[in-house]
Amino acid sequence: MTADVLSTRALDGGPRRDAASTVFLAALWTCLAVASLFLIFILLTIIVNGAARLDLNLITGVPSTIRPETSGVLPAIMGTLLVIGMTAVIALPLGIAAAIYLEEYADRTRWYNRMIELNIQNLAAVPSIIFGILVLAFVVRSPLNLGAVALSGSIALALLILPVIIISTREALRAVPGEIRDGSLAVGATQLQTVWHQLLPAAVPGIATGSILAISRAIGEAAPLVLIGATSFVTFNPDGPLSRYTVMPVQIFNFATESREEFVALTYATILLLIIILLAMNGLAIFLRNRFQQRW
Amino acid sequence: MSSFEQTVSVTRSASGPEENREVHVEVQDRRAVRAGVSAEPVMAVHNLHVYYGDFLAVREVDLTFGAGAITALIGPSGCGKSTVLRCLNRMNDLVTGARVEGSVTYHGVDIYGPQVDQIEVRRRIGMVFQKPNPFPKSIYDNIAYGPKVTGMKANLDDVVEQALRSAALWDEVKDKLKQNAYGLSGGQQQRLCIARAIATRPDVILMDEPCSALDPIATSKIEDLMLELIKNFSIIIVTHNMQQAARVSDKTAFFTAEVDDKGKRVGRLVEFDDTSKIFRNPADERTEGYIAGRFG
Numbered sequence: 001m002t003a004d005v006l007s008t009r010a011l012d013g014g015p016r017r018d019a020a021s022t023v024f025l026a027a028l029w030t031c032l033a034v035a036s037l038f039l040i041f042i043l044l045t046i047i048v049n050g051a052a053r054l055d056l057n058l059i060t061g062v063p064s065t066i067r068p069e070t071s072g073v074l075p076a077i078m079g080t081l082l083v084i085g086m087t088a089v090i091a092l093p094l095g096i097a098a099a100i101y102l103e104e105y106a107d108r109t110r111w112y113n114r115m116i117e118l119n120i121q122n123l124a125a126v127p128s129i130i131f132g133i134l135v136l137a138f139v140v141r142s143p144l145n146l147g148a149v150a151l152s153g154s155i156a157l158a159l160l161i162l163p164v165i166i167i168s169t170r171e172a173l174r175a176v177p178g179e180i181r182d183g184s185l186a187v188g189a190t191q192l193q194t195v196w197h198q199l200l201p202a203a204v205p206g207i208a209t210g211s212i213l214a215i216s217r218a219i220g221e222a223a224p225l226v227l228i229g230a231t232s233f234v235t236f237n238p239d240g241p242l243s244r245y246t247v248m249p250v251q252i253f254n255f256a257t258e259s260r261e262e263f264v265a266l267t268y269a270t271i272l273l274l275i276i277i278l279l280a281m282n283g284l285a286i287f288l289r290n291r292f293q294q295r296w
Numbered sequence: 297m298s299s300f301e302q303t304v305s306v307t308r309s310a311s312g313p314e315e316n317r318e319v320h321v322e323v324q325d326r327r328a329v330r331a332g333v334s335a336e337p338v339m340a341v342h343n344l345h346v347y348y349g350d351f352l353a354v355r356e357v358d359l360t361f362g363a364g365a366i367t368a369l370i371g372p373s374g375c376g377k378s379t380v381l382r383c384l385n386r387m388n389d390l391v392t393g394a395r396v397e398g399s400v401t402y403h404g405v406d407i408y409g410p411q412v413d414q415i416e417v418r419r420r421i422g423m424v425f426q427k428p429n430p431f432p433k434s435i436y437d438n439i440a441y442g443p444k445v446t447g448m449k450a451n452l453d454d455v456v457e458q459a460l461r462s463a464a465l466w467d468e469v470k471d472k473l474k475q476n477a478y479g480l481s482g483g484q485q486q487r488l489c490i491a492r493a494i495a496t497r498p499d500v501i502l503m504d505e506p507c508s509a510l511d512p513i514a515t516s517k518i519e520d521l522m523l524e525l526i527k528n529f530s531i532i533i534v535t536h537n538m539q540q541a542a543r544v545s546d547k548t549a550f551f552t553a554e555v556d557d558k559g560k561r562v563g564r565l566v567e568f569d570d571t572s573k574i575f576r577n578p579a580d581e582r583t584e585g586y587i588a589g590r591f592g
Contacts, residue, residue, distance in 0.1 A: 188446045
């Protein structure tokens with residue numbers, strides 16, 4: 001009896017519903033395919049044109065206009081490492097500290113705290129070239145007058161990724177349940193001890209993930225660095241924070257303006273190298289998130 | 297007579313005045329093991345008003361909490377019993393906009409006085425929360441955390457063992473002290489939280505519905521533990537479970553929410569008396585109605 005009522009006839013939505021679902025699904029697949037194809041096309045173009053030059057010369061040699069077929073981008077790799085290293089050293093403590101203040105200490109009913117919060121959200125959306133202009137005006141030239149050196153580049157990139165680090169750190173802190181705070185304070189811990197011994201350790205995976213993603217954004221930035229004088233053709237490795245320098249995206253920008261065929265291959269190979277570095281960093285971020293994520 | 301009323305009446309008789317206790321001593325009841333309770337108050341609340349911003353949450357509460365006694369705060373949701381509890385160790389200080397008027401004294405000292413350190417207040421007046429909230433650390437570190445952050449000069453191994461023994465958890469966890477506390481069952485986690493509260497050697501333990509997330513067997517273990525703990529501590533417990541209040545407490549305070557002339561709900565104390573009196577012969581008809589299950 002019951003089985004009769006629940007037969008396919010009673011539950012069948014009929015051909016119209018089937019057709020609508022199929023069309024909708026097909027539309028979704030099409031959108032996905034367009035996005036993926038575009039990405040795959042770019043990646044394939046880069047691999048096809050650059051794979052041949054992705055050799056040892058590329059990572060050990062220096063740029064050369066005389067022998068582009070064997071020249072490399074070692075100064076740019078070293079420059080990127082130096083600039084990004086200093087960027088992390090500047091941006092991480094500042095960003096994490098700012099996030100702790102906003103999330104754990106700030107009284108949200110105060111207008112200045114709300115204003116800071118709103119402005120950080122806005123800063124995250126500011127075009128990177130603006131940070132370049134800022135650093136050009138205040139750091140490269142007077143009052144700091146550092147000149148077009150690696151440290152200036154790091155300051156620009158640190159300012160650029162600071163809002164992202166603050167926002168992701170706040171989210172990581174917010175994800176720690178209130179019960180953990182209460183539990184810590186209830187045994188007589190101070191707020192500082194609670195932050196240091198409970199909240200930060202619990203939030204580290206989230207902070208690390210957000211920071212790595214922010215730093216990989218900084219690695220790919222060219223615009224602000226071009227503006228503040230990352231030199232486009234450098235044949236020496238940077239020797240310190242106050243050294244002249246170049247970074248990989250600027251190097252790519254420079255290679256791309258050369259018309260000779262050898263340089264085209266060199267450009268693609270450098271892009272490929274940069275993509276590999278970025279993918280590796282994103283992979284690390286995903287690994288950290290999955291490995292250390294605390295499920296409450 | 298319903299089975300619920302029977303349960304309550306049996307329990308009441310055993311915890312009633314001396315003459316009744318004699319008669320019912322053979323009744324299987326956990327309260328029967330209790331000796332006389334000291335009348336000396338360890339904490340007192342006088343004319344307490346609690347505000348959240350402009351909103352008056354609780355008004356005119358007067359209570360005294362006996363040393364070595366279990367005092368239960370009962371009442372329907374939103375009656376302010378948890379709010380009052382959280383004033384007793386200044387946990388409400390952490391809520392933005394929360395304000396306390398009136399006095400809360402601990403051994404005669406106003407804990408909201410200008411010279412009073414709220415950290416010291418929380419060390420001496422421990423707290424156990426509704427949901428078990430162990431830290432995402434090892435069992436050992438959960439207990440050792442309080443003594444460490446409050447700078448207790450004692451052998452941590454001894455403190456941990458003693459606290460776990462007092463919380464009747466030692467035998468279950470002594471072989472896995474280094475394992476994460478999240479591997480314990482809910483009931484074990486709650487006893488771990490009690491052990492954590494004991495470890496800083498408080499003399500009052502506040503419990504905010506400590507059994508509401510636990511099954512009946514785990515609940516019964518916690519109740520046994522409470523009756524054991526009052527040899528050394530005073531306990532103030534908020535509970536939604538009236539049978540629990542009847543089973544374990546010496547005194548009971550009944551709160552309710554009143555609607556004021558502006559239509560806002562304000563919690564207030566209705567009646568505070570010996571548990572046996574509250575459950576058997578309440579003075580206020582609202583108490584009687586709540587106990588009999590007519591509202592709440």
